[in-house]
Amino acid sequence: MNEIQTELKSQLERFRKEKIEPTVEHDDKNEHFKMELFQELGQLGFCGMTLPEDHGGAGLTYQDLCVALGEIAKSSVSYAATISVSTMVQAIINEFGNDEQKKKYLPSLTSGEEIGAFCLSESSSGSDAASLKMTAKKVDGGYSLNGSKMWITSGGIAKTYIVMARTGEEGHKGISAFIVRDGMDGFSYGKKESKMGWKVSPTRELIFENCIVPEENLLKEEGYGFKIAMAALDRGRITIGSIAVGLCERAIDESISYSLERKQFKKEIFDFQGLQFMMADMATETEASRLLVEQAAKYYDEGKPNQKLASMAKMKSTDTAMKVSTDAVQILGGVGYTSEYPVERLMRDAKVLQILEGTNQIQRVVIARSLKKEYS
Amino acid sequence: MWFLSEEQKQLQDVCREFAKNEIAPHAEKHDTDETFNIDAFKKMGELGILGVTADPEYGGADMGCLAATIAMEEFGKACPGLTLSYLAHSILCVNNIQNNASKEQKQKYLPKLVTGEHIGCMGMSEPEYGSDAVGIQTRAVNKGDHYIVNGTKMWITNAQYSDIAYVYTRTGDERKNLSTFIIEKGMPGYSTGNPIHKMGMRSSPTGELIFDNAKVPLENRIGEEGDSIYHMMKNLELERITIAGISLGIAQACVDASIKYAGERKQFGKNLAHYQMIQKMIAEMATETEMLRRFLYTVAYEYDQGKIGAVPAAMVKLQIPKMVTRIALDAIQLHGGYGYSREFPVERLMRDNKLNEIGAGTNEVMIMIIAKNLLDEALKG
Numbered sequence: 001m002n003e004i005q006t007e008l009k010s011q012l013e014r015f016r017k018e019k020i021e022p023t024v025e026h027d028d029k030n031e032h033f034k035m036e037l038f039q040e041l042g043q044l045g046f047c048g049m050t051l052p053e054d055h056g057g058a059g060l061t062y063q064d065l066c067v068a069l070g071e072i073a074k075s076s077v078s079y080a081a082t083i084s085v086s087t088m089v090q091a092i093i094n095e096f097g098n099d100e101q102k103k104k105y106l107p108s109l110t111s112g113e114e115i116g117a118f119c120l121s122e123s124s125s126g127s128d129a130a131s132l133k134m135t136a137k138k139v140d141g142g143y144s145l146n147g148s149k150m151w152i153t154s155g156g157i158a159k160t161y162i163v164m165a166r167t168g169e170e171g172h173k174g175i176s177a178f179i180v181r182d183g184m185d186g187f188s189y190g191k192k193e194s195k196m197g198w199k200v201s202p203t204r205e206l207i208f209e210n211c212i213v214p215e216e217n218l219l220k221e222e223g224y225g226f227k228i229a230m231a232a233l234d235r236g237r238i239t240i241g242s243i244a245v246g247l248c249e250r251a252i253d254e255s256i257s258y259s260l261e262r263k264q265f266k267k268e269i270f271d272f273q274g275l276q277f278m279m280a281d282m283a284t285e286t287e288a289s290r291l292l293v294e295q296a297a298k299y300y301d302e303g304k305p306n307q308k309l310a311s312m313a314k315m316k317s318t319d320t321a322m323k324v325s326t327d328a329v330q331i332l333g334g335v336g337y338t339s340e341y342p343v344e345r346l347m348r349d350a351k352v353l354q355i356l357e358g359t360n361q362i363q364r365v366v367i368a369r370s371l372k373k374e375y376s
Numbered sequence: 377m378w379f380l381s382e383e384q385k386q387l388q389d390v391c392r393e394f395a396k397n398e399i400a401p402h403a404e405k406h407d408t409d410e411t412f413n414i415d416a417f418k419k420m421g422e423l424g425i426l427g428v429t430a431d432p433e434y435g436g437a438d439m440g441c442l443a444a445t446i447a448m449e450e451f452g453k454a455c456p457g458l459t460l461s462y463l464a465h466s467i468l469c470v471n472n473i474q475n476n477a478s479k480e481q482k483q484k485y486l487p488k489l490v491t492g493e494h495i496g497c498m499g500m501s502e503p504e505y506g507s508d509a510v511g512i513q514t515r516a517v518n519k520g521d522h523y524i525v526n527g528t529k530m531w532i533t534n535a536q537y538s539d540i541a542y543v544y545t546r547t548g549d550e551r552k553n554l555s556t557f558i559i560e561k562g563m564p565g566y567s568t569g570n571p572i573h574k575m576g577m578r579s580s581p582t583g584e585l586i587f588d589n590a591k592v593p594l595e596n597r598i599g600e601e602g603d604s605i606y607h608m609m610k611n612l613e614l615e616r617i618t619i620a621g622i623s624l625g626i627a628q629a630c631v632d633a634s635i636k637y638a639g640e641r642k643q644f645g646k647n648l649a650h651y652q653m654i655q656k657m658i659a660e661m662a663t664e665t666e667m668l669r670r671f672l673y674t675v676a677y678e679y680d681q682g683k684i685g686a687v688p689a690a691m692v693k694l695q696i697p698k699m700v701t702r703i704a705l706d707a708i709q710l711h712g713g714y715g716y717s718r719e720f721p722v723e724r725l726m727r728d729n730k731l732n733e734i735g736a737g738t739n740e741v742m743i744m745i746i747a748k749n750l751l752d753e754a755l756k757g
Contacts (some may be wrong), residue, residue: 072608103401121713126643126713127643128643128645131645133645194717194718195717195723196708196717197716264507264511275740322705326730330739334734337574338573339574344574351726355708355709355712357452359709359711359712361653
């Protein structure tokens with residue numbers, strides 16, 4: 001870690017312990033997102049880290065962002081995920097938007113005053129994203145959006161939504177990306193999902209009924225939407241990986257502290273080889289995942305994004321997060337199963353990491369596809 | 377299973393029907409609200425299943441471990457939480473009284489427990505003594521015609537709902553000097569603590585039993601003073617086999633839900649069932665479930681024949697919950713986003729199953745038991 005990263009990490013460690021940790025269990029139970037907390041992270045410069053400074057960003061790298069997200073995830077996967085998605089939205093606007101769009105939408109996102117959301121999935125198109133059904137029909141002065149979006153992270157609390165809708169033919173070539181703002185006529189929020197984990201981060205359905213979006217809100221040009229979405233996901237996979245690694249590190253931290261304190265049969269349970277082996281495996285798998293995520297981020301920062309490596313990093317780190325958090329519950333035993341300790345929450349939060357940003361099954365498809373390409 | 381008797385097959389049908397009509401429709405709600413489905417529990421009394429192993433003279437069904445395991449699997453498919461409460465009542469409380477109490481004690485307590493008029497629990501674990509159960513420190517001091525009990529029991533299933541608690545205590549400094557008492561709700565100095573909030577098994581109440589100079593009459597002692605260790609261990613074997621039945625039910629429910637979903641959900645123009653990745657997951661989880669069922673039912677059958685000891689019971693308790701967590705995680709994965717939401721049962725089943733790797737002896741304790749038995753001779757060298 002370089003100096004900036006060490007500084008970021010220690011600043012965020014203080015912040016999460018002071019501001020997030022004390023109420024995190026309570027907020028999880030009540031499914032309560034604290035906008036003021038997000039905004040505070042924004043004031044400290046953590047909500048637009050990778051954006052250029054002329055748009056209010058911090059001009060940092062994805063490697064830096066990964067360090068920050070991992071640290072926040074130790075206390076709350078939900079806040080880390082909110083930042084990860086909002087940063088992704090900013091990156092889309094910065095890369096594919098025109099000057100007016102950047103000027104109009106970026107400052108409030110990079111400052112953390114507002115949240116951004118990315119809207120691709122629908123009830124019948126998840127892994128098969130290119131089959132999405134939502135339509136954007138050309139009308140006078142803009143487009144009329146009809147349909148609904150599912151599983152939208154920050155749905156309802158975000159102000160700026162990047163929405164993928166069909167402007168043309170079937171398949172990926174007929175998809176376009178639009179910037180939609182909270183409050184637009186014909187845009188409303190559907191039901192809030194009741195989930196196993198990620199309870200602080202709201203997941204919502206979005207409903208569009210003849211929602212008229214001005215032409216200037218189209219990103220790039222018609223038919224460019226799928227490319228935008230895929231480019232965004234390549235980045236998203238790396239940041240999700242860093243969240244998974246932070247989650248693992250917290251689970252290991254809890255496991256070791258507890259097993260050094262808890263005594264059964266008159267000795268610290270850490271001294272039982274059965275637990276030592278579990279913890280050695282947890283630490284090794286986590287370290288391997290961290291290195292993979294760092295490597296993928298490094299390639300990205302160097303301008304040579306490696307899709308295969310990003311998929312590998314996402315798959316490996318999130319599978320590890322599931323395993324490590326499950327083992328942490330096991331090591332803490334009965335208390336690990338209760339909400340008095342964070343490990344059961346980490347385990348619940350881990351599961352969705354294997355599902356979103358492309359399920360780990362889809363990552364395997366991506367990896368296999370590039371393996372085939374390498375050999376043909 | 378080919379070796380089930382007519383009576384056991386009948387029980388399987390009855391339990392399956394009951395689970396479908398009385399348990400499954402309410403499982404999601406009780407999980408969300410952290411409430412106990414007391415109506416269904418009481419109806420289990422009418423079904424005659426609450427005293428599955430108890431003598432007919434007290435209203436019991438006079439069946440064994442295999443029958444209880446069948447009930448656990450069938451109820452477990454619908455609501456593992458309620459099934460855990462059923463287990464705490466029928467196996468930990470009723471069966472212990474049936475096997476270890478005097479005729480007078482049985483006459484006094486069993487009839488109401490068997491009908492469901494009373495709810496039972498068992499108290500063993502303490503805050504500082506979990507895996508090291510023999511080390512418990514709740515003290516019972518002999519005062520002639522009564523005992524004074526002090527201490528706290530932790531992780532007690534049914535605690536706040538129980539009328540009758542079957543409680544292990546320490547009556548001497550020697551490690552194995554343990555004695556058991558039947559403690560009734562309302563006895564002076566006895567209370568239950570706050571409910572414990574859990575990751576899963578949320579429809580099964582968990583709490584503490586608190587003894588603050590609790591006065592317990594001599595006639596409530598089970599057997600002789602200081603002789604509880606043997607029957608405590610013996611009942612744990614039955615508990616381990618039957619709790620594995622809950623995990624088996626969870627596995628089957630996951631397989632059923634996954635098959636259904638794979639036939640309904642379309643991506644890339646085809647049902648998920650067409651993808652080899654999905655086929656592999658379903659084929660493997662179904663194979664594992666079938667293997668676990670044959671393992672468990674065989675051990676339960678042999679237990680009823682008096683053929684097995686601690687090792688096979690520990691083996692089913694280790695292997696089944698452990699594999700079922702994997703199966704349930706795969707079932708969520710197969711369901712994708714929907715599996716993570718509460719609209720489908722698989723995330724609840726996974727949360728519920730995790731407890732079975734911890735309760736009734738952790739996986740690690742099972743490994744200790746198996747290894748100690750296998751390595752008994754070698755460890756002397």
